[in-house]
Amino acid sequence: MAYRDPSDPRRLERYKKYRAKPESKAKNAAYMRRRRAADSEFAEAQRKRCREWQKANRPYLNMKAREKRKKTPLERTIETALYEGVRARGGMCPKFVDAARRGAPDRLVILPDRPTFFVELKRPGLGIVKPWQQRYHDDLRAIGQRVWVLFTLEDVEDFFMEVDLT
Numbered sequence: 001m002a003y004r005d006p007s008d009p010r011r012l013e014r015y016k017k018y019r020a021k022p023e024s025k026a027k028n029a030a031y032m033r034r035r036r037a038a039d040s041e042f043a044e045a046q047r048k049r050c051r052e053w054q055k056a057n058r059p060y061l062n063m064k065a066r067e068k069r070k071k072t073p074l075e076r077t078i079e080t081a082l083y084e085g086v087r088a089r090g091g092m093c094p095k096f097v098d099a100a101r102r103g104a105p106d107r108l109v110i111l112p113d114r115p116t117f118f119v120e121l122k123r124p125g126l127g128i129v130k131p132w133q134q135r136y137h138d139d140l141r142a143i144g145q146r147v148w149v150l151f152t153l154e155d156v157e158d159f160f161m162e163v164d165l166t
Contacts, residue, residue, distance in 0.1 A: 073153070075123045081156045082107060082119060089160075103136035105147060114166055119159070120149045127151065 086093040091111035096118065098104035105118040118140055120133060129137070129149055137147045150156055 072123060072125050075121050075127065078123075078150060078153060078156060079106070079121050081153055082109070082121065082150065082159070085156065085160050086111065089163075098136075101136065103130065103132035103134075105133075105137070105140075109163075111163065114163065115146060117159075117163070118145060118147045120147065122149060122151050124151045 083093045086109055089111055091109065091114075093107050093109055096104055096106065096108040105120040107119040107121065109117040109119055111117075118137075120129065120137065121127075122129065137149070140147050148155075148159055150159060
């Protein structure tokens with residue numbers, strides 16, 4: 001796009017002619033008012049159609065995902081089972097937070113006379129281990145730490161069976 005010099009005599013001449021004719025300004029202003037009104041009416045009509053469509057189709061939107069969410073237990077139920085199991089064994093299960101890096105496991109399992117475990121909890125069927133979480137887990141494993149990813153209540157039971165054997 002070429003640079004337009006504001007002091008270009010041709011542009012100044014056209015601008016002076018435009019400013020000299022009040023009817024052209026009024027015509028332009030009327031045109032802009034009509035255009036804005038039409039745009040806002042069109043936008044409002046489109047929003048109204050969209051709301052009506054959503055209202056009519058809401059029961060069918062993401063029905064499979066909604067049904068799947070209803071059937072699977074929440075992550076907090078798995079977390080509660082883990083917490084209660086650790087407390088029953090005389091241990092501690094604090095939340096683990098790394099302020100310097102994202103992807104840290106959810107819980108730190110500390111049991112008497114046993115090594116420390118890092119536990120990531122996920123909702124069964126819906127939860128996935130993100131790449132940055134996997135990198136964090138790999139880094140912990142590289143320095144000899146034990147990391148578990150638990151998806152179900154059965155996984156929590158398996159975790160305790162493994163821990164009880166160590």
